Amino acid sequence: MKSPRGTGTSLKNFPLFGPVAAIVFGFLYIPLVFVVGYSFNSNRVVTVWKGFSLEWYADVLTNDDIQRAVINSLRVASISTVLSVIFATGLAIGLLRMARAGKTAAWSLIMAPLVIPEIVFAIGTLALFVQIRFPLGVDAITLAHTAFCIPFALLPIRARLRSVDLTVYEAAADLGANEWVIFRRITLPLLAPGIVAGALLAFIISLDDFIVSYFLAGAGGTTLPVYIFGMIRNAITPGVNALSTLLLLVSVVIVTVSYIIARRRR
Amino acid sequence: MKRWKNRRQSGILLAIGLTGIMALSACGGETTVGGGASSAAASSAAGSEAASPEAPAGDFPTPNGGELNLYNWTDYISPDLLKRFESETGITVNLDNFDSNETMLAKLQAGGANYDVIVPSDYMVAQMIELGLLQEVDPASFPNGQYIKPEFMDVYFDPGRTYSAPYMYGTTGIAYDPTKTGGEITSWAAFFDANSPAAGKIGTLNDQVEVIHAALRATGAQPCSTNREDYVKVEELLAGWKPGVAVINSDGVIGRMASGEQTMHMMWNGAFTRAQADNPNLQYVYPAEGITLWSDNFAVPVGAQNVDNAKIFINWMMDPANIGEATNFVGYDNGITGSSEFMTADLGANPAVVIPDEFKALATPVPGCSVEAIDLYDQVWTNFKK
């Protein structure tokens, strides 16, 4: 139904939406700009600008405890990512073939970590580990992270799986390939972009997590967000900003990479 | 053709990604990695440490690398001091923080008991001994045990020092800035006054025990009272006071008082001296109703992984020179003789650190409350924090 005025450019602008959109965009980014900006403040008091300096970055990068926290975070995130992606891939395939009743139950279980307030999940896993006398620390955190990374890893994989043309399987089967070969040489490569996307998401989610890590941390098991939280509660210096900026950088890079991969797929 | 090429690309990407992830995990390894060259020594030493049996009685362990997991109050030990310990002994120190005795106890009991050295306050040491949470490492028999001050030897919570070694001692009083608040604060009653001149810029420790001790004193009762009437008055007092309280947080008090973010704060005396260094206007008050004289101690929890290193650390910290350096950083006096030689003159002359004679009677230790009293404390504190 064509507008008599041409190809529909007349209603592109609702009153005020443009300016409000700009303001909201600003609102989304300006706080982060402040965080990054003040990280270069040479003054101890974060919000009172005294001069440009990289000393806080030097401070932060040479701090032993921070290095340990970073390594813990990376270790937890890596292992959680690998495990959750493996579980999620299996789940994606399994879900496609599940009967109705089982499917709904499975979905509820999978989506549960997203729906349950994270504090409940955190104390629940704490209670679980205490009950079975599993020591708190990096391993406990990894196990918990894997669980709530599964839904994040699953969604891109599942979306990818559902877009696969089923005739490919029939053709392969007709040509005599068995299940495992088909999985390895057809399904997996076809799923690869979804798996990569899922892995990147799981990685960021694990890296950025605070509350679960906070409750499950044990001796020497502090992760970076928990460490930053301690810094914020203790003494707010531009060091906190420097550390936050670095974490932001990692998240942005990962998201951008994920986005670029996704675009190539379309 | 195109589809095949894309598949290869993504396959390669996936392989690189997974390889990178595996490599990172391998870097993490078994032990947590500390900084510097000691990490290689640490990994091998940690292995041998776990395998070898406890040093025979009478023989004090010698440093052999490895790790030490230290659980301490936030900002309560000099980073430079720890670095010196690390270079002198080759032991890597992993430091985690807590903000109150109860937080530490909760974490330990929940299974985080793989800390090697913890820093409980006097009443908490008593509680932990009772709960069977501490190892009897007998610090008094350590080489440097001879330096424990006589008045710190047979303390109510650990007579003969078989479980704990003294670290710092201090008082919990009031810090305020008279130039901002006007008037003079000399009592807990004034601190908790609903119409206080500092209202809106008051801060307090996030510490059930300290706050309610003080509130009881302010209403004329004694800490650890089991009389319900007293607590009714305390509740009223706190309820009236709360609107003027800006922050309930034990961490970061120094920064907030130094910058003027708060103008009155319940504060530990040593932390006060550090804030005062940045903001000379600040004053420390010994309230007329009395204050808590607490002492913090090193102890080794049951379940510690590196007991030998724990002993080495505690012994090292009982050396007057080392604890003297610690005192200069945190601003408290300590329980080791001879350390006063290493204390800076400023600190030694500061009335907040060395209690002036006229206030000596006001500062008394408060042993842990009975279970009944703790219940009441819990109730009042929960309602206060609502």
Next chain:
Amino acid sequence: MARRSTSGRAGQGTWWAGLPGLAYLVALVLAPLVIIVIFSFLSRAKLGVGVKWEFTVQPYVELFYSESLSGERSFDPTYLQIFFNSVVYSLITAVACLVLSIPIALWIATRPPKWRTLLVFLVTIPFWTSLLIRTYAFVIILNDNGPINGALTGLGILSEPIPMLYTPFATIVGLVYSFLPFMILPIYASAERFDFRLAEAAYDLGATKGRVLMRIVLPAVRPGIIAGLILVFIPALGSFLAPELLGGGKTSMIANVIAAQFGASRNWPFGAALSVMVLVIVMLALVAFAVVARRSSRRGSQQSLESLL
């Protein structure tokens, strides 16, 4: 997308593939929840962490009643108050997010397609950054010495900085900021599916822009709005960081109280009971969502949810 009904299912894997994942989730998600429910009916361990294995409904009683210091049990609205506050803060947050999101979502949806993906990507980036950092940003911004107060006093509008930090206001601002992308994305997803030519047709036929907005566009993006409201309300309800860092330890939402029970307060059964109550509220919210969503396009809301990823 050719998807014939598949009689021969060779090569597509079996449902067994999902078993490891399900088993893991049962162990690490279901078991904790079950334990929490069980703990909520147990007794508090004296002076200790954990529970005493004695059945009691005391934790639930404590939700509503407290023993006054004179020994009488009376109805105590303290915790109900905290629940109520949490719900109110979350609702305010959801509505604020809605008001801010509709313009931007609709604006993006009406840009040329090439721009849209980029703009959505720009909205997505903050979504994937750490919640802790986003909350911390406002600790700096709302500070007495922060940029807002600095600007206001510098321009002479104020003589003294206004204390904005450590107030409920700060908490809500932090919540809104944290969850804004959760609202923008679903609404945008709905808006993208809407054929704007319908709106244009109405416009050409004489309707004012306002009427077109209210009577055609908004109803069409309703599934997105509903999805967004739920995606903001539920996590906001369980929010810990914003009230903790921005509320100054004074503005307690339910997550802070629960955290305290498992921390220094050491009252696990009570913390478990609080958690069960939160779960109940969340379930109710989800049921409400399901009911309302059923009335709108079913596909729309589901796609809105999936659009986040």
